[in-house]
Each structure stands twice: as C-alpha cells, then as structure tokens.
Amino acid sequence: MDVDNLVREYFKLGLRYSEIIKCLDELHGYSIGIRTLKRITKGLGLYRRKYKSDILQIALFVLEQCEVHEQMHGYRWMHLKCLERGLVVDQDTVLGLLHIIDPEGVEYRKTRRLRRRVYSIKGPNSVWHIDGYDKLSRYGIKIHGCIDGFSRQIIWLKAGVSNKNPSIIAHYYIESIRQYGVYPRRVRADMGTENVHVEALQKFFRRNHEDEHAKDRSFLYGKSTNNQRIESLWGMIRRQGIQFWVNFFQELNESGYHDGEYLDQEISRFCFLELVQDTLNDISSIWNRHRIRRYRQ
Structure with a gap:
C-alpha cells in the first residue's frame, strides 16, 4: 500500500499526526515529517x-445507533463509530447530539460511574488477563477474551461453541502470539481446568528467563471477580453491543422459541454465531484505537 492510502486509512482511524508519522515509520518504513504529512x-x-x-x-446515524444499542454508547465511543462510518465530526458535536437525541442515556451513564481501585502494571505485555463470558452460554454461544493489563488492548475476543475447552483457549493464545509476534511476561486467569494448556504453554515459553516473573511465576491464578481488567472488559462489551444479543435471546426464551436445550443451542449457533462474532470484532476494532484516559487521583 502506498503512502497516500496508508495516510487515508490512519486518518480515518482518528489518529493524531504524530501517531500517523510513527505508524508509517515503524510499521511501513516510510519516514516523513509533519509538513509532508500535512501536505499529503x-x-x-x-x-x-x-x-x-x-x-x-x-444526527441520523447517531439516532440509528441509539435505537439499536439503546443507552449504552458514550460520546467518545459514538464519535469513533462516526469516524468509522466516514463522517467528519468532532467529539463536541457528537456529545451535543447525544444530549438532544438521548438525554436519558446521558444521565443513565453518569449515574453508573464507578471509582475503581488503582491498577498498577509496568508496561505492555506485562500481564495478559484471560477469562470466559457466560451471558450467552445458555443459548449456546460461549465468549472468551483476553486483554493486556497495561495498554488495555484487546488481544482476542471470540465467540464459539465452548469457553471451557482447554484446547480452544490454547488455540486463541497461540494464534494471538503468532499475530502479535510477542508473548506476555505473565498470564492471569481464574481457577478452572480450561486454562491448563495455556498455563503449560506460558511456563514453557518463560522457562529459560531469569526475571522475577519467570518460570512457574509467569502464570497467576485468582478469583474471576478479582480479575479487574477482564471484568472491566466484560462490562464494556455488554454496554457496547452484547446487551443487544442478551435482550434478543431473552425475548426468544420468553416467547417460547428457545428453551436452552441442545437443539435450540445448535440452531442459535448456526444462525447467530457469526453475527455475534461480528459484534465482537466491531467492539474490538473501535476499542483498540480509542485513547485511554489517564487515572486521576
């Protein structure tokens, strides 16, 4: 891809000029200055x-998103969705439209703000947090995810037939290492048999290292509810798209069309698994390019 097309793609993602220059240099080998970039x-x-x-x-696009996702999207997330659609708009305009179109949603999100404990980690890939998400499990769709503790980058977010099968979880882990070209210093997971293969692989990769988190210390077990980063991820994906599917399947259940039995689960996977994965892909794409606000004391 030539420089012009790369600039167009990164600009569409909402990156700053300095970020575009860095991406061009480090990822594509194009070294240009700020003046050249502005000229392009x-x-x-x-x-x-x-x-x-x-x-x-x-306004019509914002209204459409509010109708689909109800009160779940904040203005920063909505702004990124607008950019993804190809709309040229600033955050203040999106915020103003949300106050007009969805005032109840704005107030709802304000009342649900939590002050969380401080999370401290050294840097990217210091800890990957993994866990399963079971809100759609009754309907045959099992979600599993991994997030980097420092950058909050979503490493994987997958919908499948199981989030308890050790081989499937290990496959997600290995594929992500291949994709990113790195493995973490540590992995944190809850105490479940689904993590035994990932534990073995992680300790194998770190077997010859001598730092304080090497060898057996490279894999951490703990309660799922205390896994702050992954629990935060689950709350985010529910707000930004999965709640739609929770409501959808609940309506099927209440209408007598889905009783949670094996056949109904198979039909759900056949009809909706790829659509749920599309939702997760959309969430990951937007989340991984939004800017993380620094924690304020």
Whole structure:
C-alpha cells in the first residue's frame, strides 16, 4: 500500500499526526515529517475541522445507533463509530447530539460511574488477563477474551461453541502470539481446568528467563471477580453491543422459541454465531484505537 492510502486509512482511524508519522515509520518504513504529512492530507482532502459532514446526516446515524444499542454508547465511543462510518465530526458535536437525541442515556451513564481501585502494571505485555463470558452460554454461544493489563488492548475476543475447552483457549493464545509476534511476561486467569494448556504453554515459553516473573511465576491464578481488567472488559462489551444479543435471546426464551436445550443451542449457533462474532470484532476494532484516559487521583 502506498503512502497516500496508508495516510487515508490512519486518518480515518482518528489518529493524531504524530501517531500517523510513527505508524508509517515503524510499521511501513516510510519516514516523513509533519509538513509532508500535512501536505499529503491536504492533497487528499482530509481535514479534521474543515468540510464537516452534514449535521442531519450525523444526527441520523447517531439516532440509528441509539435505537439499536439503546443507552449504552458514550460520546467518545459514538464519535469513533462516526469516524468509522466516514463522517467528519468532532467529539463536541457528537456529545451535543447525544444530549438532544438521548438525554436519558446521558444521565443513565453518569449515574453508573464507578471509582475503581488503582491498577498498577509496568508496561505492555506485562500481564495478559484471560477469562470466559457466560451471558450467552445458555443459548449456546460461549465468549472468551483476553486483554493486556497495561495498554488495555484487546488481544482476542471470540465467540464459539465452548469457553471451557482447554484446547480452544490454547488455540486463541497461540494464534494471538503468532499475530502479535510477542508473548506476555505473565498470564492471569481464574481457577478452572480450561486454562491448563495455556498455563503449560506460558511456563514453557518463560522457562529459560531469569526475571522475577519467570518460570512457574509467569502464570497467576485468582478469583474471576478479582480479575479487574477482564471484568472491566466484560462490562464494556455488554454496554457496547452484547446487551443487544442478551435482550434478543431473552425475548426468544420468553416467547417460547428457545428453551436452552441442545437443539435450540445448535440452531442459535448456526444462525447467530457469526453475527455475534461480528459484534465482537466491531467492539474490538473501535476499542483498540480509542485513547485511554489517564487515572486521576
């Protein structure tokens, strides 16, 4: 891909100029300065504040998202979805539209804010947190995820037939190592037999290291409810899309179309598994490019 197309893609993702320059240099071998980048964006007609999309078009998109996801999307998340759609809009405009279109949702999100304990970790890939998510398990769809404790990057977020099978979880782990080209210093998981293969692999990869978290210390077990990072991830994916599927299957159940038996679960997976995965992919894509706010004391 040439420089122009790369700049267009990174600009669409909402990256700052400094971030685009770094990506071009480190990922693609193109070394350019800020002036060159601005000249390229101008030539491509890419502007942050100029030539904004029609406000009615933006409002209709925000309304559509509010109707689908009810009161779950905050303005930062909605802004990223607008950028993904190709709309040119700033965060303040999105916030203003949400106050008009979804005032109840704005107030709802304010009342549910929690002050969490401070989480301290040294750097990226210091700890990967893994766990299963069972809100759709009754309907045959099992979700499993992994998040980096420092950067909060989603490593994987998968919907499948099981989140308790050790071989499946190990497959997610190995595929992610292949994808990213790194493995973590430590993995944290809850006490379950589904993690035994990941534990063995992690300790094998760290067997020759001599740091304080090497060998047997490279895998941590603990209560799922105390796994702060992954529990936070589950709350986020529920707000940003999975609640739709929870409501959908609950309605099927209450209407007598899904009783949770084997055949119903198989039909659910055949019809909806890929759609649920699409939702998870969408959530991961947006989450992994949003900026993390620093913790305020």
